[in-house]
Amino acid sequence: MIIAEQKPLQEIRRMISPYESVLIVGCGTCMTVCDAGGEREVAFLHNALRMAQAKGGNETHHFLEFTLKRQCEPEFLEMLVDKISDVDAILSLGCGIGVQAIAERFPDTPVVPGVNTSFMGISREQGVWDERCAACGDCRLEDTAGICPITRCTKGILNGPCAGTKNGKCEANKDMDCAWVLIYKRLERLGQLEKMRRYYPMRNFRAVPRPKRLVKTPVVLGEDNG
Amino acid sequence: MYHPVSGNVQNFAVQRIEMPSRDRSFVPPCQAACPLRMDIREYVDLVAQGRIMEALQVIRSGNPFPSICAYVCTHPCEESCRRSQVDNPVAIRALKRFALEFGGDRMIQVEARTEYSERVAIVGSGPAGMACAYYLRNFGYPATIFEAHSEIGGMLRVGIPRYRLPREVLDVEIQRLIKMGVEIRTNTRVVSLDLLFDMGYKAVFVTIGAHQSLRIGIEGEDSPGVIDGATFLREVNLGLKPSLGENIAVIGGGNVAIDAARTVLRLGARKVTILYRRSQAEMPADPAEVEQALEEGVHVQFLVSPTKIKRQDGQLNMTCIRMELGEPDASGRRRPVPVEGSEFNEEFDTLISAIGQAPQTPGDFHVRIGRGSTIQVDPVTLSTNRRGVFAGGDAVTGPATVVEALAAGRLAASRIDDYLQHRYPSLDKGGRETLVGNLLPKTMEMIEKIGRIEAPLLPAEARIKEFGPIELVYDWETAVNEARRCLRCGMGAEILFQDKCATCLTCLRVCPYHVPYLDTTGTIQIPADQCQACGVCVAECPAKAIVLRKPYDRRHVSEELDHVLKSATESKVNPVIIGFCCQYGLFGTGTLANLWRVAKAGIWIVPVLCIAKVEADHLLRAFEMGAQGVFIAGCGEQCARENTVAWVRNRVQKARKVLSEIGLEPNRLQTYVPSATSANPAEWLDRFVEQIGGLYLASVIMQEVKVDNR
Numbered sequence: 001m002i003i004a005e006q007k008p009l010q011e012i013r014r015m016i017s018p019y020e021s022v023l024i025v026g027c028g029t030c031m032t033v034c035d036a037g038g039e040r041e042v043a044f045l046h047n048a049l050r051m052a053q054a055k056g057g058n059e060t061h062h063f064l065e066f067t068l069k070r071q072c073e074p075e076f077l078e079m080l081v082d083k084i085s086d087v088d089a090i091l092s093l094g095c096g097i098g099v100q101a102i103a104e105r106f107p108d109t110p111v112v113p114g115v116n117t118s119f120m121g122i123s124r125e126q127g128v129w130d131e132r133c134a135a136c137g138d139c140r141l142e143d144t145a146g147i148c149p150i151t152r153c154t155k156g157i158l159n160g161p162c163a164g165t166k167n168g169k170c171e172a173n174k175d176m177d178c179a180w181v182l183i184y185k186r187l188e189r190l191g192q193l194e195k196m197r198r199y200y201p202m203r204n205f206r207a208v209p210r211p212k213r214l215v216k217t218p219v220v221l222g223e224d225n226g
Numbered sequence: 227m228y229h230p231v232s233g234n235v236q237n238f239a240v241q242r243i244e245m246p247s248r249d250r251s252f253v254p255p256c257q258a259a260c261p262l263r264m265d266i267r268e269y270v271d272l273v274a275q276g277r278i279m280e281a282l283q284v285i286r287s288g289n290p291f292p293s294i295c296a297y298v299c300t301h302p303c304e305e306s307c308r309r310s311q312v313d314n315p316v317a318i319r320a321l322k323r324f325a326l327e328f329g330g331d332r333m334i335q336v337e338a339r340t341e342y343s344e345r346v347a348i349v350g351s352g353p354a355g356m357a358c359a360y361y362l363r364n365f366g367y368p369a370t371i372f373e374a375h376s377e378i379g380g381m382l383r384v385g386i387p388r389y390r391l392p393r394e395v396l397d398v399e400i401q402r403l404i405k406m407g408v409e410i411r412t413n414t415r416v417v418s419l420d421l422l423f424d425m426g427y428k429a430v431f432v433t434i435g436a437h438q439s440l441r442i443g444i445e446g447e448d449s450p451g452v453i454d455g456a457t458f459l460r461e462v463n464l465g466l467k468p469s470l471g472e473n474i475a476v477i478g479g480g481n482v483a484i485d486a487a488r489t490v491l492r493l494g495a496r497k498v499t500i501l502y503r504r505s506q507a508e509m510p511a512d513p514a515e516v517e518q519a520l521e522e523g524v525h526v527q528f529l530v531s532p533t534k535i536k537r538q539d540g541q542l543n544m545t546c547i548r549m550e551l552g553e554p555d556a557s558g559r560r561r562p563v564p565v566e567g568s569e570f571n572e573e574f575d576t577l578i579s580a581i582g583q584a585p586q587t588p589g590d591f592h593v594r595i596g597r598g599s600t601i602q603v604d605p606v607t608l609s610t611n612r613r614g615v616f617a618g619g620d621a622v623t624g625p626a627t628v629v630e631a632l633a634a635g636r637l638a639a640s641r642i643d644d645y646l647q648h649r650y651p652s653l654d655k656g657g658r659e660t661l662v663g664n665l666l667p668k669t670m671e672m673i674e675k676i677g678r679i680e681a682p683l684l685p686a687e688a689r690i691k692e693f694g695p696i697e698l699v700y701d702w703e704t705a706v707n708e709a710r711r712c713l714r715c716g717m718g719a720e721i722l723f724q725d726k727c728a729t730c731l732t733c734l735r736v737c738p739y740h741v742p743y744l745d746t747t748g749t750i751q752i753p754a755d756q757c758q759a760c761g762v763c764v765a766e767c768p769a770k771a772i773v774l775r776k777p778y779d780r781r782h783v784s785e786e787l788d789h790v791l792k793s794a795t796e797s798k799v800n801p802v803i804i805g806f807c808c809q810y811g812l813f814g815t816g817t818l819a820n821l822w823r824v825a826k827a828g829i830w831i832v833p834v835l836c837i838a839k840v841e842a843d844h845l846l847r848a849f850e851m852g853a854q855g856v857f858i859a860g861c862g863e864q865c866a867r868e869n870t871v872a873w874v875r876n877r878v879q880k881a882r883k884v885l886s887e888i889g890l891e892p893n894r895l896q897t898y899v900p901s902a903t904s905a906n907p908a909e910w911l912d913r914f915v916e917q918i919g920g921l922y923l924a925s926v927i928m929q930e931v932k933v934d935n936r
Contacts (some may be wrong), residue, residue, distance in 0.1 A: 015843055028769060032768045033730035035768050038730075040770050044880075049883040051846050051884070052849050056888075125735070
């Protein structure tokens with residue numbers, strides 16, 4: 001799940017200040033789950049912006065709100081078509097992907113981001129999220145007992161632990177578990193400690209071309225007799 | 227200081243997502259158990275909020291004679307109340323009595339207009355007959371009640387003792403019937419139904435009750451000094467004072483036996499003994515009344531049955547035999563079996579036999595009689611074998627309860643209406659699904675245990691001196707506290723917009739009662755029979771997909787807030803302070819609500835049903851519309867729920883963050899939770915008002931300075 005947090009109100013107000021009529025667009029999937037841009041947050045932001053304007057007294061914005069099921073699908077974005085005709089800008093509470101999807105679909109309407117897209121992670125408990133995946137495109141979790149050193153080790157090293165580990169905690173943050181200690185303990189538990197002995201060559205992140213594209217085409221080798 | 231932007235008012239109203247105002251709640255078990263299907267949950271909830279007059283309206287709409295039920299109802303609702311799974315059932319009958327007494331029931335007038343010319347005769351003036359007449363008049367039919375005795379009321383008059391049902395209460399209801407235009411003919415025994423049809427009545431409702439006592443069937447039963455319970459109670463209730471002697475025995479274990487024994491005590495007998503052939507657990511009488519009778523000094527001998535009565539020197543010499551309990555019989559109770567050789571003799575002055583009653587229908591009625599001398603009717607249409615003749619009440623069911631008789635009378639009225647209008651009988655309007663199912667242990671565990679508060683009784687010594695009513699009515703505070711125990715079954719949360727639900731599991735994580743769960747397909751479910759309707763998930767759901775099944779229609783927080791804001795703006799009083807106050811409990815009652823009102827002017831209260839239902843949006847909205855201060859007042863330690871305040875504090879923090887981001891003092895938004903240690907609400911509020919007033923004054927000065935500078 002993509003985790004994000006809403007931008008400070010001041011920043012949002014600064015971004016929308018040139019536009020009179022603003023459509024606040026929420027996202028019904030990840031942003032709803034991480035409480036950053038679901039229907040409730042859209043309504044709350046709407047109220048906060050209106051209230052800020054009532055206090056200021058100088059601005060005369062006009063707000064509309066709408067929450068899409070998902071902003072990253074072109075079909076869902078079609079639902080905005082008749083809503084943006086007299087809108088000066090869109091304030092998207094989708095993740096960075098949603099903002100860009102809107103920008104692509106509506107080339108003539110400015111779009112501003114209402115959230116800071118933070119990471120991909122899991123829910124710890126109500127209202128707490130932890131990062132778990134960096135989307136590196138080269139998953140090594142098989143070797144590291146299902147614990148990702150890229151995201152969970154501060155240094156992201158592939159052959160840990162480093163010398164900074166102390167009592168199972170990281171030298172960068174005494175409250176944070178050392179990923180490599182976790183990996184060691186779990187490998188031990190699984191009886192796979194030999195995996196610790198292996199050396200993993202450094203990865204060349206520069207070689208990974210950006211932006212990535214994934215094309216899912218079924219490829220079946222063999223002759224076609226039809 | 228800022229001023230409300232008038233354009234935004236419209237904006238808000240148009241853009242708010244329309245919540246369905248339809249009542250999607252389930253029928254709670256109390257309502258399902260009530261023969262009259264009264265909306266018990268609704269009126270108990272209204273009492274909890276201190277809205278007694280509205281509670282009375284709800285009660286009146288579902289019951290023709292609620293003041294009678296308030297005294298004598300056998301309250302099957304309480305037996306099925308799910309609160310008994312947690313601790314004890316809600317004292318529904320006593321709450322009804324409270325609502326009637328405090329809501330001003332005696333002032334209520336009823337009216338009826340005659341719309342049809344077909345006259346209906348009602349034979350018998352008991353609860354069934356009275357209810358039938360009431361509803362027939364409501365439909366617009368002229369109705370006549372024929373009563374053999376000198377006073378109307380049937381068993382309510384001649385059966386139930388005055389200490390249980392004061393006659394003034396009955397008389398008030400009868401006066402209402404007369405005002406509605408019901409013709410009443412007392413001292414008129416109907417001997418033939420043909421005569422009624424000859425007199426021009428188009429339909430007849432036979433509700434003659436079950437006044438004929440059953441015989442014990444032992445030797446000497448007809449001796450002088452042996453009297454049956456129904457006759458005894460009738461004589462006493464019609465003002466006679468039978469001479470009974472000092473030492474009296476009552477045979478039987480039903481309500482009539484208890485009534486007779488307690489009446490005898492009040493007539494001044496020295497010793498009263500009830501002889502019952504089973505044990506206390508099998509007694510059909512209301513356990514509370516048995517308890518009260520014991521308190522008053524009635525003796526009870528269990529597992530004893532008379533076998534012979536002999537009259538000797540003005541005394542009754544009764545031979546009894548001891549019993550033991552054997553196998554369960556058809557009624558499910560254990561059958562008493564005589565213990566051989568355990569006979570013993572006892573002497574009494576008078577013997578009252580109260581082992582049951584049966585109807586006695588005159589043969590000239592020509593209606594088909596079934597088992598136990600009852601009149602046979604079609605269960606759906608209540609029609610007998612004779613055209614135009616309907617029957618109901620004890621005459622059909624055998625001795626039963628007042629509320630069942632009222633229900634029968636109501637049903638008969640609508641069936642007679644169908645008959646006279648040549649309509650196919652309309653089916654019962656049930657429609658809504660009945661809520662069954664018990665509370666799960668994990669839900670039950672989280673519900674705070676608050677014991678039932680019984681209505682106060684007069685002390686036993688005072689009770690037996692006279693025939694005055696023995697049960698007192700709750701005071702305001704006790705009634706509200708008792709009503710708050712209601713679990714409001716079946717009006718909980720549901721995921722109304724499944725397409726919006728992102729299965730984020732917020733509801734599952736925030737529910738104080740662990741009610742929502744993930745089913746095997748990974749869909750979140752909120753089982754309606756477990757939900758306690760606290761509203762935390764409704765206010766927390768990030769997709770706004772959850773609503774309460776019963777949306778409190780016009781009491782919805784947003785609408786109430788809009789209404790209050792409108793009045794506040796119109797009043798032009800400054801500074802405006804908005805308070806969201808819990809309506810359950812003492813804020814709802816006059817006590818504290820008045821405190822808020824008499825505090826310095828400009829305070830506007832938005833009543834909410836538990837502060838957990840106030841969303842952060844509502845707080846901002848109040849500020850946006852010009853409030854200089856906003857506070858949330860919960861009910862504190864009296865709260866029947868756990869951790870509501872924690873959720874409210876989170877939302878207050880969220881709204882405060884916005885306040886400080888746009889340059890308002892966060893202290894303008896505060897939470898007040900009364901507790902033993904906190905300041906009293908009036909003092910707290912005065913301080914808050916002063917604080918806000920200071921901020922307000924400062925902002926006015928600032929504004930003037932600004933204006934000067936221009």
